[in-house]
Amino acid sequence: MDQPTVGILHPGSMGAAVAACAAANASEVLWCEAGRSTASAGRAAEFSLTPVAALPALLERSDIVISLCPPAAAEDLARDVAGHRFDGVYVEANAISPQRTQRIAALLEPDATVVDGGVVGSPPIRGKTPTLYLSGPVAAVARIEALFASTAVVTRTLGTEVGKASALKLSYASYQKTSRVLVALAVGMAREHGVDQELIEVASRRTDSYLAEPEYVAKAAARAWRWGPELEETADTLAAAGLPPELLRAAASTLARWYDVKDDSELTLTDALDRLAQP
The missing domain is CATH 1.10.1040.10 (N-(1-d-carboxylethyl)-l-norvaline Dehydrogenase; domain 2)
Structure with a gap:
């Protein structure tokens, strides 16, 4: 399988480090500069993420999008992505309730395929190895497992039901x-x-x-x-x-x-x- 292009929304301390791990098995990892802080820009530069000017450009170029943001912003962010008819794999990896995860899946489907994700542990830097728990459609989950194969992010699959990982x-x-x-x-x-x-x-x-x-x-x-x-x-x-x-x-x-x-x-x-x- 060709290496995918990955978009990270957004490069916080966890998101940037997870994105850097994904880069090992991706052709490119993108982040969106619009509206982000200088701290986000600094983290993105530290982990060699590729900047794009605006969300539509990131979505157009990405095969996989990983959402890792403050919980309160997760649904609005997904709504923005849905508005652009993103049709790749969307990893909802925020610390939100299963009910909200399912609402987000309903927003994005059927254009996108939604994988539920939950990160347990510290950001994957300085020897830390967090676990990314996954649930959702089998083929899409397999793509995320492959994305993090042999990296500091360990993946574990919980089944096909969106909401289990959350x-x-x-x-x-x-x-x-x-x-x-x-x-x-x-x-x-x-x-x-x-x-x-x-x-x-x-x-x-x-x-x-x-x-x-x-x-x-x-x-x-x-x-x-x-x-x-x-x-x-x-x-x-x-x-x-x-x-x-x-x-x-x-x-x-x-x-x-x-x-x-x-x-x-x-x-x-x-x-x-x-x-x-x-x-």
């Missing part, structure tokens, strides 16, 4: 991200009473406890602008399944206190806890 992603996120939020609350409460070091000492006896990694709270704070909407999506998924969504909504509300420190790599644990206590 469900797995949000099921994992409901534990992983909420656990990080609970660490922040636990350490913050202990600090208020002067026992935070003792709490960490207790937790360090259990190496599988997030409480043994309080330094990660600052990273969680810097990522809150993405994690909050993702937990809202997870809460919607729980509610649709007849399960109580309140814990996830509360965790999202907690993360909202950190929205003003978006991607702040200099944030310390003390800064993050201060902002949590005094938003």
Whole structure:
């Protein structure tokens, strides 16, 4: 099979790194400059992605489009793509509910073939090997598996039903991200009473406890602008399944206190806890 041309929407920290892996088995990886930030442009340049001026040009040239953007933008982005009658394979790889994924598939079909994707893990740089879970039509899923063959992105197929990959992603996120939020609350409460070091000492006896990694709270704070909407999506998924969504909504509300420190790599644990206590 000829190497496909791939379009990435858009080159964020995850999207740019995933696109760079796809480049190993693609003839070219494109990104759209229109409306993107200087940070996006910098990441695209770092990973040697090919710029195009506008979305129509990217869609016209791409055989496969991968959507990796903030959850809140996923549906509008798909609507824009559908408006241009894209007829290739569209990988909906955002952290959104199965219901939204299915709505996006309905927007894009029958012109495009939609593959549901869910990335679990960190961006594939510096030895990290995230897993891209896939579900959807067999032939289209096989093309995505081939696209990432022998790269740092490991693919796993969950079946033919669009929505399965999204469900797995949000099921994992409901534990992983909420656990990080609970660490922040636990350490913050202990600090208020002067026992935070003792709490960490207790937790360090259990190496599988997030409480043994309080330094990660600052990273969680810097990522809150993405994690909050993702937990809202997870809460919607729980509610649709007849399960109580309140814990996830509360965790999202907690993360909202950190929205003003978006991607702040200099944030310390003390800064993050201060902002949590005094938003």
